[in-house]
Amino acid sequence: MSEIDVINFKLVVTGPFAAGKTTFIGAVSEIPVVTTETGTSEGREVKDHTTVSMDFGKVSVADESQLIELYLFGTPGQSRFDFMWDILSKGMLGYVLLVDATRPETWTDAAAIKAKFDELGDVPLVVGVNRGTESDVDKVVAALRLDEAVPVLACEATDKESVKQVLITLLINVVEQLEATVKGSI
Amino acid sequence: MENESFYDFGGPEPEPARPSIGRLSTVVANPTATGVEAVIEECAALSRSLDGILALIVATSDGMLIHSTWSEVEGMRAAAISAAALGLGQRIASDFGQGEFHDSVVSTGDRVIGIYAVGDRHVLGVVAAAEDVTLGLLHLSARRTAQAIGRVLSDS
Ligand SMILES: Nc1nc2c(ncn2[C@@H]2O[C@H](COP(=O)(O)OP(=O)(O)O)[C@@H](O)[C@H]2O)c(=O)[nH]1
Ligand SMILES: [Mg+2]
Numbered sequence: 001m002s003e004i005d006v007i008n009f010k011l012v013v014t015g016p017f018a019a020g021k022t023t024f025i026g027a028v029s030e031i032p033v034v035t036t037e038t039g040t041s042e043g044r045e046v047k048d049h050t051t052v053s054m055d056f057g058k059v060s061v062a063d064e065s066q067l068i069e070l071y072l073f074g075t076p077g078q079s080r081f082d083f084m085w086d087i088l089s090k091g092m093l094g095y096v097l098l099v100d101a102t103r104p105e106t107w108t109d110a111a112a113i114k115a116k117f118d119e120l121g122d123v124p125l126v127v128g129v130n131r132g133t134e135s136d137v138d139k140v141v142a143a144l145r146l147d148e149a150v151p152v153l154a155c156e157a158t159d160k161e162s163v164k165q166v167l168i169t170l171l172i173n174v175v176e177q178l179e180a181t182v183k184g185s186i
Numbered sequence: 187m188e189n190e191s192f193y194d195f196g197g198p199e200p201e202p203a204r205p206s207i208g209r210l211s212t213v214v215a216n217p218t219a220t221g222v223e224a225v226i227e228e229c230a231a232l233s234r235s236l237d238g239i240l241a242l243i244v245a246t247s248d249g250m251l252i253h254s255t256w257s258e259v260e261g262m263r264a265a266a267i268s269a270a271a272l273g274l275g276q277r278i279a280s281d282f283g284q285g286e287f288h289d290s291v292v293s294t295g296d297r298v299i300g301i302y303a304v305g306d307r308h309v310l311g312v313v314a315a316a317e318d319v320t321l322g323l324l325h326l327s328a329r330r331t332a333q334a335i336g337r338v339l340s341d342s
Binding site: 008010031032034053054056058071073083084086087088090091092 | 192246247248249250259262263266267269270273274277
């Protein structure tokens, strides 16, 4: 056990209101999730509660030599809380942009959030098309004009295995970028 | 109790949590082991000097735990919450306060929780029993501790 390296990764889960961010973190976290839900005064037809500050959860991924601990910080979705995006993105090594496949009207919000996050850090992202299928993936890629280097996965935020798949995809990209940075600086 | 705290405040003095720091975190440099030891000592000194301290936490401004008097899981959650409180406090200070964030206080009747800036890269959280501390004394001591921790962390 003492030979195992523990590495901590801070990742952010963002996306529009009701995309499934809080659900996503809750599905995989090994610790009781920190949530900051309150009642909604608008958008009640979609859901009656919303994240006002952050969600926080943790999940570990292990192989023979390493234990990687993923610290997951979930953001509020509404742009009026964009100051929390600045705060929560501090030190992030990558982020998940969650998009609700069943509500295309939220996709312009998703594009705006992505533009903001790309300013906040030059880190890899993975797009999770929540409640989506392969055909939704193509639609989201087109609507958000995603670069083909950005991985886009259909997922189900309620399903632990599906969430893990998204996180592992992001993790691989984060590690690749870190290795490239290390090589570049030598 | 309807809204029971996740956090453990009772029982014997817990073991200091294993320092768990975001090594690859891009914003905040990680303290050395001796730096962490010095932080633990400053926290212990604050606890000794003031009655009514129930818990202490030191975290990086991006939410990674450096030291807490809670268990590791409790400490990790508290680190994320404290960093968010710091960030929000800094935002309130710059938007409404024309200056730098020093501290904020959450009062619950039974408890007083102080959030203190430690330089601009770390945060100190102090939970105290309301009946045992006065706010003035808590601020005086905790700010001094925050400064001492800030010196330790900027040197290590
Ligand atoms: N069936 C299903 N419901 C989901 C899924 N993801 C989220 N939801 C529901 O969608 C609503 C919004 O999710 P929430 O996690 O609060 O969204 P957030 O605003 O992005 O944090 C909640 O009622 C969830 O239960 C999913 O993958 N499948
Ligand atoms: Mg939420």
